[in-house]
Amino acid sequence: xNLEGLLTYFALLAAALAIMDPVQRRALGLFIPKWLxxxxxxxxxxxxxxxDMPLGLRPPFGWPLDLVRYCLTLGAFVIPSLxxxxxxxxxxxxxxTLSNMPKxxxxxxxxxxxxxxxxxxxxxxxxxxxxxxxxxxxxxxxxQPRMVxxxxxSHSFMHLELLVNRAFLDSLKNRFQAVEVVTREMLTAxxxxxxxxxxxxxxxxxxxxxxxxxxxxIESTFLNPDWYHAANAHYPLIITAVNKxxxxxLDAAYNRPDENYLARQGVSRxxxxxxxxxxxxxxxAIERAIELGNEKDFYISDLFQILQKVFEHSTFDVVATQTxxxxxxxxxxxxxxxxxxxxxxxxxxxxxRQSVKTSLASGEEPxxxxxGIILLRMWSFSICLLMGKPGHIxxxxxxxxxxxxxxxxxxxxxxxxxxxxAGANRPDNLNHWRRPLLKELRDGLRNPGxxxxxxxHSVFRSLDMGKPFIGDGYEWLRTQLxxxxxxxxxxxx
Numbered sequence: 001x002n003l004e005g006l007l008t009y010f011a012l013l014a015a016a017l018a019i020m021d022p023v024q025r026r027a028l029g030l031f032i033p034k035w036l037x038x039x040x041x042x043x044x045x046x047x048x049x050x051x052d053m054p055l056g057l058r059p060p061f062g063w064p065l066d067l068v069r070y071c072l073t074l075g076a077f078v079i080p081s082l083x084x085x086x087x088x089x090x091x092x093x094x095x096x097t098l099s100n101m102p103k104x105x106x107x108x109x110x111x112x113x114x115x116x117x118x119x120x121x122x123x124x125x126x127x128x129x130x131x132x133x134x135x136x137x138x139x140x141x142x143x144q145p146r147m148v149x150x151x152x153x154s155h156s157f158m159h160l161e162l163l164v165n166r167a168f169l170d171s172l173k174n175r176f177q178a179v180e181v182v183t184r185e186m187l188t189a190x191x192x193x194x195x196x197x198x199x200x201x202x203x204x205x206x207x208x209x210x211x212x213x214x215x216x217x218i219e220s221t222f223l224n225p226d227w228y229h230a231a232n233a234h235y236p237l238i239i240t241a242v243n244k245x246x247x248x249x250l251d252a253a254y255n256r257p258d259e260n261y262l263a264r265q266g267v268s269r270x271x272x273x274x275x276x277x278x279x280x281x282x283x284x285a286i287e288r289a290i291e292l293g294n295e296k297d298f299y300i301s302d303l304f305q306i307l308q309k310v311f312e313h314s315t316f317d318v319v320a321t322q323t324x325x326x327x328x329x330x331x332x333x334x335x336x337x338x339x340x341x342x343x344x345x346x347x348x349x350x351x352x353r354q355s356v357k358t359s360l361a362s363g364e365e366p367x368x369x370x371x372g373i374i375l376l377r378m379w380s381f382s383i384c385l386l387m388g389k390p391g392h393i394x395x396x397x398x399x400x401x402x403x404x405x406x407x408x409x410x411x412x413x414x415x416x417x418x419x420x421x422a423g424a425n426r427p428d429n430l431n432h433w434r435r436p437l438l439k440e441l442r443d444g445l446r447n448p449g450x451x452x453x454x455x456x457h458s459v460f461r462s463l464d465m466g467k468p469f470i471g472d473g474y475e476w477l478r479t480q481l482x483x484x485x486x487x488x489x490x491x492x493x
Contacts, residue, residue: 023116026107027123030100031090040083044076094126096134104138112141117150124158132168139171143178145185152182152189157217160186160193164220169231176232183236187274187281193217195271198280203264204271225294228285238302241278245309250275254332255315261332275336279306283343286371290350293358295369300347304378304385307340311385314392334393337386341401344379345408351375352412352433353420359427367432376437379405384444387455395458402459409437410473418469438480445485457487 186192314333411418
């Protein structure tokens, strides 16, 4: 090594730094001490100066002059080379420590400004067990929408993995915003753990693989009532769905018959519909809370609010029905309406089952909890909404939905086994559930319009009176509601 060689090394190093983009330079500064490479060059230069300087001093320890010159030359070459290898090793290992953690926020900001996140992903992956200790400012920057979107599109769900940790979640400046960004991006992504969980439960992609990692993530977050409540995770679900509907961009396609949206084979269009995914995620979260007996507020009313928006934007085209045949009522919007109504029924049914289990243990009669009352209310509101306004849904489909509601009401009083099977211990009736359901129905029918009368008459005429619990339930209902709600000839069987 001579002075020319050292200058060449310095020039190459400067050129390499010059062609690096700002993100790469920030990454180097994150892990490589600023003094390392300049210090190695300065030390090598010092050795060369001592080698060539005519000092007139004798070599130490009686070493030959040629050996001393050789060692100085070798040191001038080895020291910069070893420091370069060390610098590369520090960058490659990308180990975050207490000393470089404070630099993360500036690094993340540079990545956002440049729109380059490859290096961010590499560093986070290499520090999976340490990034939960990053400073609050860096953690908040990490959850910027563009960065979250890049990771999810790369099928990396590190952000959700971070949010699983309650201590990390609580350390964020705005944890609700972080949860909102991650949830919204997963709902609109081509693939995500939310999509996998919904499809694995309800179908929509024929050969989907729901990985153990995705399942663990979902069960630790959206299917964990404590996390779901603390993170306010319901909010991005309903907001994403409502915003998508209110934008109007779905109206043209979602008001046309679409068999692919309903498909059970292949890849259905609903498996990538953010509205459908949001609805089903909320349903799964509420169902898990009911199963675990968690009585926190899980915003069951979200389902009714989404139904309202879908119903407002849904239109029923009689001409399309005549042209396209019996499946014309199954537009994506009408499918979503039927789905929410069915979900409210199934959630209420699950709540009834849980109350029966509790009653068997306590010896008391089955009765609804606070969440059970809310379910009865939202289901009743939904039924009254569907009956009250014409032109939004096929009347035949509407009548099917309303019919199921009354079958449930009648079964509560006269055939509980239609709802819950508890063997020899099954209750004779579920009147503690029937009374509040009837109350909610009465409240919803307080100011009925003509369309409600028309719908009720149509539904009551088509009841299957051959089943005793329906016949008995109908006769009981006639004593609870005004006579005008019933068709004139409805009593004949």
